[in-house]
Amino acid sequence: MEGGAESVATRIMVGVNESTIKGYPHASISSKGAFEWTLKKIVRSNTSSFKLLFLHVQVPDEDGFGDMDSIYASPDDFKSMNHRNKIRGLHLLEYFVHRCHEIGVPCEAWIKKGNPKEVILHEVKRVQPDFLVVGSRGLGPFQKVFVGTVSEFCVKHAECPVITIIRKPGEAPQDPVDD
Amino acid sequence: MEGGAESVATRIMVGVNESTIKGYPHASISSKGAFEWTLKKIVRSNTSSFKLLFLHVQVPDEDGFGDMDSIYASPDDFKSMNHRNKIRGLHLLEYFVHRCHEIGVPCEAWIKKGNPKEVILHEVKRVQPDFLVVGSRGLGPFQKVFVGTVSEFCVKHAECPVITIIRKPGEAPQDPVDD
Numbered sequence: 001m002e003g004g005a006e007s008v009a010t011r012i013m014v015g016v017n018e019s020t021i022k023g024y025p026h027a028s029i030s031s032k033g034a035f036e037w038t039l040k041k042i043v044r045s046n047t048s049s050f051k052l053l054f055l056h057v058q059v060p061d062e063d064g065f066g067d068m069d070s071i072y073a074s075p076d077d078f079k080s081m082n083h084r085n086k087i088r089g090l091h092l093l094e095y096f097v098h099r100c101h102e103i104g105v106p107c108e109a110w111i112k113k114g115n116p117k118e119v120i121l122h123e124v125k126r127v128q129p130d131f132l133v134v135g136s137r138g139l140g141p142f143q144k145v146f147v148g149t150v151s152e153f154c155v156k157h158a159e160c161p162v163i164t165i166i167r168k169p170g171e172a173p174q175d176p177v178d179d
Numbered sequence: 180m181e182g183g184a185e186s187v188a189t190r191i192m193v194g195v196n197e198s199t200i201k202g203y204p205h206a207s208i209s210s211k212g213a214f215e216w217t218l219k220k221i222v223r224s225n226t227s228s229f230k231l232l233f234l235h236v237q238v239p240d241e242d243g244f245g246d247m248d249s250i251y252a253s254p255d256d257f258k259s260m261n262h263r264n265k266i267r268g269l270h271l272l273e274y275f276v277h278r279c280h281e282i283g284v285p286c287e288a289w290i291k292k293g294n295p296k297e298v299i300l301h302e303v304k305r306v307q308p309d310f311l312v313v314g315s316r317g318l319g320p321f322q323k324v325f326v327g328t329v330s331e332f333c334v335k336h337a338e339c340p341v342i343t344i345i346r347k348p349g350e351a352p353q354d355p356v357d358d
Contacts, residue, residue, distance in 0.1 A: 046225040163342040
């Protein structure tokens, strides 16, 4: 291809989240699937041609179930809760960054808080990746009514091309809403 | 990556069609855009890692406007019309195959007749590419009512991941339904 084309890597943003079954620091089945697909089918052995950008959106724990045993007695308690959440998110990202490092693919990873749909759209606008890879549980219409799918929203609204990688049927847990 | 992974190329199906403005053998703006995007962002200089599979679906010319000046007096006249259409389709595919040959990307190209949505789905099922790239005019909801979009249909129904490449705003013709 043209001379300069190779100098700038293709920047692929990958949305990743935690497992609904195992919780932090485990990545969801569909996040891992989307990541491994990208390595196998796009990056292959051309590691220097690509840069992976991992975005993890942390949903604020509205009902606090994740922290049932904690006691909040001062502003510092909340600060330490936020700190713990951040650490959990970092451990999740560590998995992906570690795997990239092993293979030799350049990468970056970061955490944002908020509604995943809105945050991903905002980050695509800000970071301007060449394209976005998102995993999907491949839910049927009935299941979707209750959980809403981030991937479909991104395909419709993101300001860059989006490729959705549906979880393999054999990898789906007993309850397909789990991931 | 693992030893065997590099031996089999990633097979990318690309849906291509003719220009609505210039007609055959010219490719539509969005077909060309999707193809060039694939070369620039995915294939890059890693030409031996990928194989491009060009599918051109010819829509039967129901009202025959494309052949207004022809006279049909015998079955042979229809045979020769079908022959002419096939030649036109081949000239369209020649553009893509020629470009791949120039760059050194392995490719295959073929023509099918029918409804583009149904045929693409069927060919994805038959050929099992790793993913499908389709161009899109990026029409608004009002325009879509009249033309229906093949890309959205593929994203929803194809049995492989699909990436939609929307035509650049600067490349859109005066009437955005044109391509």
